[in-house]
Amino acid sequence: MKIPAGRYLIRSFEDQDAAAMAEHVSNPNVTRTLAARFPSPYTEEHAKAWISLCHLEAEPVNFAITENGDLVGGIGLTVQRGARRRAAEVGFWVAEAHWGKGIATEALQAFTDYAFSRFDLIRLFAYVFEGNTRSTRVLEKVGFTYEGTLESSIVKNDEVYGELVFALVRPQIVP
Ligand SMILES: CC(C)(COP(=O)(O)OP(=O)(O)OC[C@H]1O[C@@H](n2cnc3c(N)ncnc32)[C@H](O)[C@@H]1OP(=O)(O)O)[C@@H](O)C(=O)NCCC(=O)NCCS
Numbered sequence: 001m002k003i004p005a006g007r008y009l010i011r012s013f014e015d016q017d018a019a020a021m022a023e024h025v026s027n028p029n030v031t032r033t034l035a036a037r038f039p040s041p042y043t044e045e046h047a048k049a050w051i052s053l054c055h056l057e058a059e060p061v062n063f064a065i066t067e068n069g070d071l072v073g074g075i076g077l078t079v080q081r082g083a084r085r086r087a088a089e090v091g092f093w094v095a096e097a098h099w100g101k102g103i104a105t106e107a108l109q110a111f112t113d114y115a116f117s118r119f120d121l122i123r124l125f126a127y128v129f130e131g132n133t134r135s136t137r138v139l140e141k142v143g144f145t146y147e148g149t150l151e152s153s154i155v156k157n158d159e160v161y162g163e164l165v166f167a168l169v170r171p172q173i174v175p
Contacts, residue, residue, distance in 0.1 A: 005110035021047035024095035
């Protein structure tokens with residue numbers, strides 16, 4: 001699966017991404033503002049296990065962001081269930097050495113278009129740790145709207161944070 005994203009390419013994870021993935025994700029500056037729990041230390045074996053899981057996805061939802069073939073980030077989607085099935089949460093990260101180059105913005109723009117065209121979604125949303133202004137900027141640039149703050153909603157590394165809710169809602173087509 002390949003999703004062109006301007007100067008970058010969103011594609012399925014490949015086995016050879018494991019070393020770069022381990023290097024980038026073992027950086028606490030990358031994981032500090034991600035809700036997922038990562039093993040610490042995060043090794044190449046952990047990265048390989050993650051990549052194997054991605055290969056098992058019947059409908060791929062987790063992807064690598066690459067620059068000239070090299071892994072520089074990740075982006076993924078969690079489609080909600082039941083009555084919320086037309087909403088999906090989006091999450092993304094970029095290797096710290098590449099921050100500020102516009103990678104997340106270009107990737108999220110392309111991925112948003114992909115998600116709305118591929119899935120029967122009417123709402124894409126993201127939870128952002130309070131104070132994560134880089135992520136807030138990325139979401140705003142792509143057209144997500146701030147909807148409110150969930151106070152004290154998440155614990156990470158024994159610290160409690162509020163989370164900002166951002167969403168992009170696709171106007172419903174009236175038959
Ligand atoms: C958030 C993250 C994905 C941004 O990636 P990126 O590729 O650097 O993002 P971009 O370069 O596309 O855009 C970053 C924006 O933040 C701005 N920015 C950079 N440093 C900043 C700072 N200290 N404070 C506020 N804004 C800042 C940039 O100027 C840019 O906005 P601009 O284009 O208006 O100038 C990256 O920092 C990251 O991986 N963080 C850790 C994981 C994470 O928090 N993921 C998001 C979960 S919702």
